[in-house]
Amino acid sequence: MPDKSDWARRPGVVTANGGGGGADSAPRRGRPRSIETSNAILESAYALMASTGLAATTIDAVARHSSVSKMTIYKWWQSREALLIDAFLQHAAQMLPLPPVSSGTPATRARRHAAAYAEALQGEFGKVQLAVISECISKTGSAELFYARYLKLRRDALVEMIAAGQKDGSILAEGPAEDLYDAIYGSLFYRYVFGIAPITPGYARNLVDMVLRPRG
Structure with missing residues (x-):
């Protein structure tokens, strides 16, 4: 089963104890959100993004697809962009779980x-990611919301x-770890966005x- 710890703690994403609510939303009183309902909203939002595109993934469309009222969606996500990011986040956590310590050396x-x-x-993951980032930039002027x-x-x-x-000496590269991370993932995303060259798992491993x- 995928490790969902990387998204379960994020704003707007349902947790086992019913937590959530966006970083841009104040604490609310009342009944905790339903895990099933929240997941239905997130899964519907991602399914619509993947199948119909972002323009068609409106709050109205998500409400119809998930059979959840718009009032409930707006209570838990104060902006459409926040909902789209959290829907992508949940899917990414399932598809690309963060590697656990027990799975090998840091380089592995x-x-x-x-x-x-x-x-x-x-x-579709790549197309949805790029679309969500573009949506954030067009609506807010930056990708800060996606980053946060x-x-x-x-x-x-x-x-x-x-x-x-x-x-521990298993990685010999010097310099800030942040720069090394950016060199890997920035290169992969740059090549993907501009279609400079095919991106394969083998290329990614060699890049690492x-x-x-x-x-x-």
């Missing part, structure tokens, strides 16, 4: 995750993993080795 885990990301970019609600947690976790490899210079 980095290879595995980068390869999975490269593969995911070739399907989705990317920061995942970036922080992988930067910490790279730094651990530098500390070139950037991180793992020992052995």
